[in-house]
Amino acid sequence: MLRELLIDPKRDPEQEYTIHLFEFCNFRCAFCWQNHEDTIGIDNVLDKLPSIEKLISQEFRTTVTFNIMGGEVFAPQIFNENLCAGYVQLSEEIKKICDRYNKKFSINWVTNLAIERNDLVKYLLAVSREKGIDARLTTSYDPRGRFNPKDLELFKQNVEYWKDELTCFSCLLTKANIDYYLEHGDEYFDYLYKSGFYIYFDYYMPDEHAEHQMPSDKKLLEFFKWCVDNYPNVHPVKDWIFNKKNYASCRTSKLVLADGTICQCGNLTQTPKSLSMYKTPIKRMDNSGIEDAFLNKYNCSSCEFLDRCTLGCFMNRDYKYLEDLDECVFKLTHRYIEDVRVQKGYEAT
Numbered sequence: 001m002l003r004e005l006l007i008d009p010k011r012d013p014e015q016e017y018t019i020h021l022f023e024f025c026n027f028r029c030a031f032c033w034q035n036h037e038d039t040i041g042i043d044n045v046l047d048k049l050p051s052i053e054k055l056i057s058q059e060f061r062t063t064v065t066f067n068i069m070g071g072e073v074f075a076p077q078i079f080n081e082n083l084c085a086g087y088v089q090l091s092e093e094i095k096k097i098c099d100r101y102n103k104k105f106s107i108n109w110v111t112n113l114a115i116e117r118n119d120l121v122k123y124l125l126a127v128s129r130e131k132g133i134d135a136r137l138t139t140s141y142d143p144r145g146r147f148n149p150k151d152l153e154l155f156k157q158n159v160e161y162w163k164d165e166l167t168c169f170s171c172l173l174t175k176a177n178i179d180y181y182l183e184h185g186d187e188y189f190d191y192l193y194k195s196g197f198y199i200y201f202d203y204y205m206p207d208e209h210a211e212h213q214m215p216s217d218k219k220l221l222e223f224f225k226w227c228v229d230n231y232p233n234v235h236p237v238k239d240w241i242f243n244k245k246n247y248a249s250c251r252t253s254k255l256v257l258a259d260g261t262i263c264q265c266g267n268l269t270q271t272p273k274s275l276s277m278y279k280t281p282i283k284r285m286d287n288s289g290i291e292d293a294f295l296n297k298y299n300c301s302s303c304e305f306l307d308r309c310t311l312g313c314f315m316n317r318d319y320k321y322l323e324d325l326d327e328c329v330f331k332l333t334h335r336y337i338e339d340v341r342v343q344k345g346y347e348a349t
């Protein structure tokens, strides 16, 4: 009931699908839940199509964004002409399915950009576009827990190579990243920001490593204030400052996993140790439990910032050992924005 009243009107009308073709990756990021040695799914990327068709056939929204990822879809160890041909075919088949069910769609290939076959990626995007498919690239950046020095160099070169194609840099709100930004600042992040890239700070989804990765709300608040003061154009901070109304940041993504399983984000944390990190029982295809827990905890129905608020990640907020503050961390951030708004003359529209 509360969810229907408070969250449903804030849901993004574009539905997001996250397709994990496989978990194999050339990286071993400290915060990532996947098994990066696992090769399941690499040789048969088209096997995801029945799950995709099942989801599309039941989809009531008219527009779908497909975030297609691994692991790492362009990992040098596996990405060759054959795999690229598989991606082209997958894109074509997705188009046929979407055409059949009258859906508009786009494809984001999500990559860590520590990649070597830019020629093949270029081909994939060009062929997709020739066939009328809106295909783009999205990447991720973290100053801690992601790169070794060699991979960071390769990533930076590829950022320059792909700068006109990259639609988003996703940066994770882990404890190590936040500490690094606050204590040292980050020159390369500053460069990305000043270059005008779309930067999105994403919430960390706790898994068995949460003890080392999950920031306290005190740190999170400090970080959001730092963004308001120094980097007001990063998302979702920019949306909080400049929009009177925002969609919820949780896009209730529908997922297809490496083995074809259809689920919601809760299914990503399946080991008993990971599941034990949550207060609410986490369900495979139903986020209602964690959404209700969130609304009850924060009493959003009586909050003056409900329209503007993006509400955060329900999984992140359900972390059993969350070190929270007396008040909602987002509410405290919105209050800070109100104070700064007066000083800096920011207008919300």
Ligand SMILES: C[S@@+](CC[C@H](N)C(=O)[O-])C[C@H]1O[C@@H](n2cnc3c(N)ncnc32)[C@H](O)[C@@H]1O
Residues within 6 Å of the ligand: 025, 031, 032, 033, 069, 070, 071, 072, 073, 110, 111, 112, 138, 139, 140, 170, 171, 172, 202, 203, 204, 205, 206, 207
């Ligand atoms: C699993 S990766 C796959 C795509 C590609 N390898 C990359 O890193 O961009 C997709 C996104 O999930 C993020 N991610 C990894 N572990 C996460 C976690 N525990 N909570 C939230 N996001 C996470 C990554 O930072 C990345 O932006």
Ligand code: SF4
Residues within 6 Å of the ligand: 025, 026, 027, 028, 029, 032, 033, 034, 036, 070, 071, 072, 112
């Ligand atoms: S590059 Fe992506 S898939 Fe690979 S370990 Fe890092 S977050 Fe996970």
Ligand code: SF4
Residues within 6 Å of the ligand: 298, 299, 300, 303, 304, 305, 306, 309, 310, 311, 328, 329, 330, 331, 332, 334
């Ligand atoms: S600021 Fe906190 S209490 Fe207010 S709507 Fe957002 S999450 Fe709910």
